[in-house]
Amino acid sequence: MSDSLERLYLAVLAARDLDPETSRTARLYQRGPSKMAKKLAEEAIEVAIDAVNGDSQAVIRESADLLYNLTVLWASAGVRPEDVWREMSRREDMLGIAEKLPKSPMKLPKVASPSISSRRPIVALEGRAARKRH
Numbered sequence: 001m002s003d004s005l006e007r008l009y010l011a012v013l014a015a016r017d018l019d020p021e022t023s024r025t026a027r028l029y030q031r032g033p034s035k036m037a038k039k040l041a042e043e044a045i046e047v048a049i050d051a052v053n054g055d056s057q058a059v060i061r062e063s064a065d066l067l068y069n070l071t072v073l074w075a076s077a078g079v080r081p082e083d084v085w086r087e088m089s090r091r092e093d094m095l096g097i098a099e100k101l102p103k104s105p106m107k108l109p110k111v112a113s114p115s116i117s118s119r120r121p122i123v124a125l126e127g128r129a130a131r132k133r134h
């Protein structure tokens with residue numbers, strides 16, 4: 001799977017400078033990170049709804065769309081697939097499985113807790129006023 005995500009990532013990088021009239025990826029670049037984030041969030045919600053509805057074929061299709069939009073956001077944020085694989089390996093080495101680190105301080109070695117000011121700021125995604133573009 002990582003091979004096909006890496007190929008998709010390279011295709012996304014190559015499409016950045018194409019004509020936004022003909023390339024969806026170039027259009028997303030032109031509209032910026034907030035539009036990319038909105039598309040990613042929409043696809044994630046679609047996957048979740050399809051799973052709740054028990055539509056596994058739709059989950060598969062929407063998951064592919066979700067991964068495409070994730071690679072676009074990675075590319076925009078300067079994150080490479082190998083950066084993500086490295087983080088997954090680090091978690092696997094630490095926990096034996098590539099899952100999110102536990103929040104409970106009981107399960108982790110003691111580290112300085114982040115101050116409130118270092119938390120991620122809340123940002124607004126692009127509004128839903130505009131209709132979906134194709």
Ligand SMILES: N=c1c2ncn([C@@H]3O[C@H](COP(=O)(O)OP(=O)(O)OP(=O)(O)O)[C@@H](O)[C@H]3O)c2ncn1[C@@H]1O[C@H](COP(=O)(O)O)[C@@H](O)[C@H]1O
Pocket residue numbers: 008011012015018022023024025026064065068069132133134
């Ligand atoms: N692999 C993909 C890919 N996978 C999924 N998508 C998505 O394909 C969906 C389009 O299908 P739909 O029109 O059914 O989706 P939609 O949700 O109704 O429409 P949108 O509002 O998302 O536009 C969108 O959600 C895209 O985000 C992709 N779009 C592009 N690519 C690849 O990205 C590369 C660059 O392509 P261009 O962006 O066309 O230059 C090429 O290698 C393409 O194959």
